[in-house]
Amino acid sequence: MTFNLVDPADAPKAIPLRLVGKAQLEAVLASLPARERAILQASGFDAAAGSVRLMHGEDGAVSAVVAGIGASILSQAEHDLWAIASLPTALPQGVYRLADEPSADTATLLALGWALGTYAFETFKKQARRNASLVWPEHADRGRVVREAEALTLARDLINTPANLLGPVALAEKAKAMAEQHGANVTVTVGNALLEQNYPLVYHVGRAAVEEPRLVDIRWGEESHPRVTLVGKGVIFDTGGLDLKPPASMKIMKKDMGGAAAITALAHMVMAAKLPVRLRVLLPIVENAISHEAFRPLDVLPSRNGMTIEIGNTDAEGRLILADALTEADSEKPALLINMATLTGNARVAFGPELPTLFTRHDDLAAEIARHSVERADPLWRMPLWPHYRKQLDSKVAHMNNVSDSAFAGAIIAGLFLAEFVSDETRWAHLDMSGWNFGSRPGRPEGGDAQAIRALYGVIEDMAAKG
Numbered sequence: 001m002t003f004n005l006v007d008p009a010d011a012p013k014a015i016p017l018r019l020v021g022k023a024q025l026e027a028v029l030a031s032l033p034a035r036e037r038a039i040l041q042a043s044g045f046d047a048a049a050g051s052v053r054l055m056h057g058e059d060g061a062v063s064a065v066v067a068g069i070g071a072s073i074l075s076q077a078e079h080d081l082w083a084i085a086s087l088p089t090a091l092p093q094g095v096y097r098l099a100d101e102p103s104a105d106t107a108t109l110l111a112l113g114w115a116l117g118t119y120a121f122e123t124f125k126k127q128a129r130r131n132a133s134l135v136w137p138e139h140a141d142r143g144r145v146v147r148e149a150e151a152l153t154l155a156r157d158l159i160n161t162p163a164n165l166l167g168p169v170a171l172a173e174k175a176k177a178m179a180e181q182h183g184a185n186v187t188v189t190v191g192n193a194l195l196e197q198n199y200p201l202v203y204h205v206g207r208a209a210v211e212e213p214r215l216v217d218i219r220w221g222e223e224s225h226p227r228v229t230l231v232g233k234g235v236i237f238d239t240g241g242l243d244l245k246p247p248a249s250m251k252i253m254k255k256d257m258g259g260a261a262a263i264t265a266l267a268h269m270v271m272a273a274k275l276p277v278r279l280r281v282l283l284p285i286v287e288n289a290i291s292h293e294a295f296r297p298l299d300v301l302p303s304r305n306g307m308t309i310e311i312g313n314t315d316a317e318g319r320l321i322l323a324d325a326l327t328e329a330d331s332e333k334p335a336l337l338i339n340m341a342t343l344t345g346n347a348r349v350a351f352g353p354e355l356p357t358l359f360t361r362h363d364d365l366a367a368e369i370a371r372h373s374v375e376r377a378d379p380l381w382r383m384p385l386w387p388h389y390r391k392q393l394d395s396k397v398a399h400m401n402n403v404s405d406s407a408f409a410g411a412i413i414a415g416l417f418l419a420e421f422v423s424d425e426t427r428w429a430h431l432d433m434s435g436w437n438f439g440s441r442p443g444r445p446e447g448g449d450a451q452a453i454r455a456l457y458g459v460i461e462d463m464a465a466k467g
């Protein structure tokens with residue numbers, strides 16, 4: 001995939017594109033030929049983000065473009081990443097080149113923003129528009145841009161594809177195909193075999209659906225490298241089970257495999273970059289459906305680590321399937337363990353859909369993730385694993401309940417549930433994310449998205465560099 005980024009050798013006649021921030025407006029105006037300055041001033045150009053002015057030559061063709069990129073609200077990285085993401089669809093079709101070559105970091109972020117700005121979910125209906133193209137900025141890290149754009153495109157497509165076309169069989173196949181493309185070993189444990197191999201929670205949660213529950217297990221890289229294990233919640237569609245979700249909440253639950261999609265995308269980045277790590281990926285994949293075989297409120301289910309779980313609510317299914325996967329992941333004592341999940345509505349109530357929530361027992365890991373989050377403009381924020389709420393998961397009949405009776409702190413309680421399956425020493429991060437853009441912004445159209453994976457990639461890359 002090229003993401004409408006072209007080699008300079010293939011575009012000798014590219015149209016110069018001048019980016020102007022609010023702070024540079026005066027200086028840029030002063031430096032321009034009188035005619036161009038007059039056009040900009042007469043049209044009220046104020047360098048607002050997304051504003052565009054076309055300059056025409058004697059023959060009437062577009063000879064140059066001036067694009068406003070506003071002012072930075074958060075970090076410079078955030079500004080750079082989205083500065084030109086609206087342009088592939090806003091500019092007339094053609095090939096453009098940056099009039100000024102930015103520094104390497106900025107060039108890489110601008111190019112990624114351009115690539116993401118070309119995304120549309122076109123499985124059912126092609127967009128009428130054609131994207132404009134950009135000449136690769138000279139100092140951009142092309143490999144990184146392509147890996148990240150491929151990963152995000154893959155995750156977005158997986159999440160956007162409705163459950164009737166992407167059931168447990170198809171999602172497992174997609175993850176497997178991605179992994180095999182990198183020469184990884186993949187096993188998929190399906191249906192009754194989950195019971196035989198002691199993944200009872202994955203089995204029971206997924207049992208009601210026509211397509212059987214399954215666990216995708218991917219291994220890649222040399223044994224001698226640091227072990228990184230990634231786990232993603234793959235709930236194909238979350239009806240809520242018998243404790244059925246109300247219609248408004250159920251509507252977008254095709255995105256409940258967003259964790260598995262994001263982890264698949266992150267794994268693609270790691271393997272495509274050939275990072276020297278020993279990667280393992282575990283994707284428990286189920287459909288939380290309703291039938292005579294559905295698990296029920298007050299059922300008591302066994303789990304992989306031997307604890308019995310009383311079901312307070314069948315809608316808290318994600319933590320159940322993750323529990324078995326995390327037990328297996330933790331048993332190998334990985335140097336880093338990350339899970340991603342669209343786990344609770346409450347995380348969205350607390351932080352809104354733009355900010356994935358991070359839970360970890362390890363302050364140093366939290367700090368590392370936060371640093372990469374800022375550097376790569378991939379936002380997330382930490383929430384506490386507040387130990388005093390753990391008792392709310394106590395059950396009178398089993399080792400633990402899957403929900404608390406309280407309406408408070410749902411995201412924290414879910415994190416505490418998962419924590420029961422990961423040993424204290426393991427450097428573990430749990431991300432509760434929305435996986436969905438509720439409105440359209442440049443480069444981030446309404447629909448599925450893989451949040452936080454570029455920040456997490458930074459942590460894995462650092463680990464690999466240290467060996």
Ligand code: BES
Pocket residue numbers: 238240249256313315316317318342343344345346348403404410434
């Ligand atoms: N998939 C949902 C969480 C969710 C809801 C994510 C809305 C994004 C938007 C999860 O399986 C769930 O239903 N969680 C319940 C837990 C509750 C029953 C304790 C929730 O958050 O309401």
Ligand code: ZN
Pocket residue numbers: 238240288314315316317318
């Ligand atoms: Zn649920």
Ligand code: ZN
Pocket residue numbers: 235238256315317318342343
């Ligand atoms: Zn769910």
